[in-house]
Amino acid sequence: MKPPSRTEASGPSMLLPRSGYACARCGQMRYSGDMKLTTVRSPQGDLLAYEVAWEDDVVRIRVRPGRRTQKRIVLRADERGYSISAPPWARSQDLENVILQNEHWLRAVHAKSVMERFERLQSGKHVLVLGQRYVIAVGPRGEDGIDHARRTIWIPAGVRDVHTHVYHRMRSFADSHLLQRTAKWAQRTGLHPDRVSIRDQKSRWGSCTSKRHVYLNWRLIQAPQEVMDYVIVHELAHLLHMNHGPAFWQCVAQWMPEWQAQRDWLRLHGRDLFRLRLDSETQG
Ligand SMILES: [Zn+2]
Numbered sequence: 001m002k003p004p005s006r007t008e009a010s011g012p013s014m015l016l017p018r019s020g021y022a023c024a025r026c027g028q029m030r031y032s033g034d035m036k037l038t039t040v041r042s043p044q045g046d047l048l049a050y051e052v053a054w055e056d057d058v059v060r061i062r063v064r065p066g067r068r069t070q071k072r073i074v075l076r077a078d079e080r081g082y083s084i085s086a087p088p089w090a091r092s093q094d095l096e097n098v099i100l101q102n103e104h105w106l107r108a109v110h111a112k113s114v115m116e117r118f119e120r121l122q123s124g125k126h127v128l129v130l131g132q133r134y135v136i137a138v139g140p141r142g143e144d145g146i147d148h149a150r151r152t153i154w155i156p157a158g159v160r161d162v163h164t165h166v167y168h169r170m171r172s173f174a175d176s177h178l179l180q181r182t183a184k185w186a187q188r189t190g191l192h193p194d195r196v197s198i199r200d201q202k203s204r205w206g207s208c209t210s211k212r213h214v215y216l217n218w219r220l221i222q223a224p225q226e227v228m229d230y231v232i233v234h235e236l237a238h239l240l241h242m243n244h245g246p247a248f249w250q251c252v253a254q255w256m257p258e259w260q261a262q263r264d265w266l267r268l269h270g271r272d273l274f275r276l277r278l279d280s281e282t283q284g
Contacts, residue, residue: 035103037096047092050084050099052106058267059110061099066090073098077109110271111203119275121163127153127170127276131224136166146173167278174198174221181225182214182232189255191236202274205231205266208238219273223265230262 040049040060050061059082061075066085073086075098084095099106119125126133134151143154146169159165175198186192193214201207201217208214214235220228233255241248252259 035100037099039092050096052099052103053267054107057107057110057271059106063095075099075102075106077106077113082106107203111274121166121276123155123162127166128222128273129153129170129173130221131227136162145169164278167276170221170276171218174218177221178216178218178228178232181228182216182236185229185232185236185255189233189236191239193236193239205270206235208235208242210242212239214239219276222273222276223269226258227262227265230256230259231266233259 036053038051042048047063049063052059062083064083064085066087070087073090075084086095123136123138125136134153136153138157139154142156144156146153153166155162155165178198182196194212196214198218199215206216220231233252237248237251240251
């Protein structure tokens with residue numbers, strides 16, 4: 001985690017309604033039943049940090065003692081990571097409220113920092129395919145494409161832009177494989193979307209609309225099969241429940257009892273999958 005530059009947010013403390021709150025930055029109403037805020041404490045019980053977990057990501061915010069003259073709670077992102085500091089009068093509830101009110105800001109800063117970790121692919125480098133490391137290599141006989149048996153992505157000799165070539169091979173494999181897996185799960189669960197599209201989404205793994213369209217992020221092709229399957233089952237379950245209530249999770253668990261392990265994988269590693277992109281794509 002390496003936020004691009006120092007940036008700060010702060011906000012007044014206030015009591016929050018349980019179901020939603022306004023983003024302190026843009027005033028937009030946010031409903032994030034998915035966001036979880038937990039504390040990290042030392043063995044002596046001192047508050048060290050907060051952990052903010054969304055469905056697909058997690059961010060750690062260090063708690064720093066504020067200056068005695070400090071007047072407000074400051075949430076900050078700089079090259080050392082995220083931190084929050086407060087004047088001596090502030091209670092932990094006040095700190096939590098500031099974090100909650102700045103969820104939107106946190107997500108945006110975090111997404112931008114991940115996008116900046118861009119890496120150009122070339123022969124000899126590795127790419128994740130279904131959770132396994134595949135090496136990029138020049139095919140001795142002009143091979144071109146993904147070779148699962150040898151965990152290799154072959155590129156023909158003489159390809160000038162290896163990065164773009166590999167990107168498009170990954171992208172087309174993602175399109176066919178994700179559609180095939182979704183068809184399989186639709187049959188198994190009896191939940192059939194009206195349309196399935198594979199997309200280049202910047203901030204989510206999948207979505208399901210009230211028109212019964214399911215969208216999946218092509219970058220899931222880098223995740224282990226079980227993780228991809230979890231996202232598919234998750235979106236199919238939204239055909240029955242358009243929320244994340246207990247009935248929804250029961251539905252997911254019915255088809256995938258281990259869903260929490262897959263969600264944890266996405267939280268831990270999901271952001272790294274966004275490094276694979278065309279270098280013409282704008283950052284942030
Ligand atoms: Zn959902």
